[in-house]
Amino acid sequence: MLEELIQNYYDRIQYYFIQRVKDRYIAEDLTQEVFLKVVLALPKRQPDHFESWLFTIAKFTLYDHYRRKKISVGVEDLATLASDDLPFNQKAISDTALIDAINRLSDKLRRPLILSIRGYSYQEIAAIIGVKESTIKSRIFQARQKIKKQVKE
Template sequence: MKHLTDEEIMLQIAQGKLDMLTILFDRYNVRIYNFFNKMVHNKMVSEDLTQDVFLKVIKYKASYKNGNFAAWIYTIARNIFSSYYQKIKKERSNIIDDDKLVANESMVSENKQEELDHLQKALLKLSNSDRELIVMHRFQKIKYEQIAQIIGSNENAVKVKVHRALKKLKEIYFQTVV
């Protein structure tokens, strides 16, 4: 069964073979978790949101129409993040909890850890849409074409948006270094 494409597996899930979801879960849970963790910088929230994605996959399995599965699941993840963000928007503070970075401190030098912390802080200063684009493209390694499907845009527009978001990140990053 592991040789089946994501799309073939999802079609079987849509037909009621829910046990096939374990294969997709194994393939995508870490990627979806990392996407959320880069967006919210909170391990427990990221775990909850990741679980919500797979619950939605089950709930909306009939709406899957043999398109690109990765684009479909990331669209679900984006929608869940958007709902989460709207819910906590008023409660959100600017305090960043540094000890929640998912970096193995024993393997990363203190200087490198400081750079990672600084990058995470700079990422959190970006708008959600800019941060989302950078996370999908640079951290999740999603191709421009797929990002365009996920956000409902075209590939060239996504390239421009990612370029501009990276430029903003660079400015924020280097403004606060010194």
């Protein structure tokens, strides 16, 4: 049964992580962590909707990963940066200047901004960081303002 579960879901879970962390090795570690949690939980629990239960475990494993890790932005994140993620024309400054400006932010402001750049909703970021959604909106706004000020200098 366990072998069948791994065959059916391993690649999907790994792809889920690759899309979010942009690093194959970290994605592999997180995928293995999810299946370890599944192996430990299955004797105690037989969920009715296995797939949704499995992806819930994956989601919270990812949240834990971001809580443990100091995240920073890289060029690969800038490629996915939407025009409305920052309040100025990104093309007018170099990628390295923008990356430096983002990475100089305090962790409190940098983490929500980077998670936003990576496509997480305010609600998801709030759950990852453990604060209210309104706090996340405020921190992302503050981060954008600080970056705008830094790159103008």
